[in-house]
Amino acid sequence: MRKSLFDIAYEQLHRYITENNLRHSAKRTQILQEICLLPQPFTEEQLEQACEPLHVARASIFNALNMFVLAQILHADSRHRGQTHTQYELITGRGTRMEVICKQCGRVTELRDKAIVKMIKEKHYSNFEPQHFTLFVYGECKVCRQQNAKKA
Numbered sequence: 001m002r003k004s005l006f007d008i009a010y011e012q013l014h015r016y017i018t019e020n021n022l023r024h025s026a027k028r029t030q031i032l033q034e035i036c037l038l039p040q041p042f043t044e045e046q047l048e049q050a051c052e053p054l055h056v057a058r059a060s061i062f063n064a065l066n067m068f069v070l071a072q073i074l075h076a077d078s079r080h081r082g083q084t085h086t087q088y089e090l091i092t093g094r095g096t097r098m099e100v101i102c103k104q105c106g107r108v109t110e111l112r113d114k115a116i117v118k119m120i121k122e123k124h125y126s127n128f129e130p131q132h133f134t135l136f137v138y139g140e141c142k143v144c145r146q147q148n149a150k151k152a
């Protein structure tokens with residue numbers, strides 16, 4: 001049976017919650033369900049509208065979005081800085097994923113590096129057939145680095 005997008009996203013969330021000793025929340029799961037039904041990418045406002053029948057507080061939606069970004073379920077697009085709306089997009093279940101993640105603010109940026117993809121695709125493994133891969137590069141983003149420099 002083919003897993004739905006929600007199944008994959010939920011597994012990812014479950015793993016994140018367990019690894020970080022967080023509490024499960026039924027509301028958060030419902031928010032994730034709504035996200036999987038939304039056209040991608042979407043804004044927080046669109047999600048709020050979709051969640052109206054659930055009667056969840058705005059803060060809960062905001063917190064859930066942040067957690068989903070940290071759990072690598074959503075990608076928050078920072079290219080729209082200066083605009084009021086951050087665009088969110090489901091990245092779960094995607095074939096190959098490469099991302100640069102700021103450890104301080106959690107900002108996730110997609111990494112496009114054809115050389116890395118080529119290298120991994122062309123690599124031969126004994127007794128193993130690779131299908132897709134995920135690469136996370138952790139560090140400090142430009143914004144945080146500038147803020148830290150100001151503080152110092």
Ligand SMILES: [Zn+2]
Pocket residue numbers: 102103104105106107140141142143144145
């Ligand atoms: Zn940062």
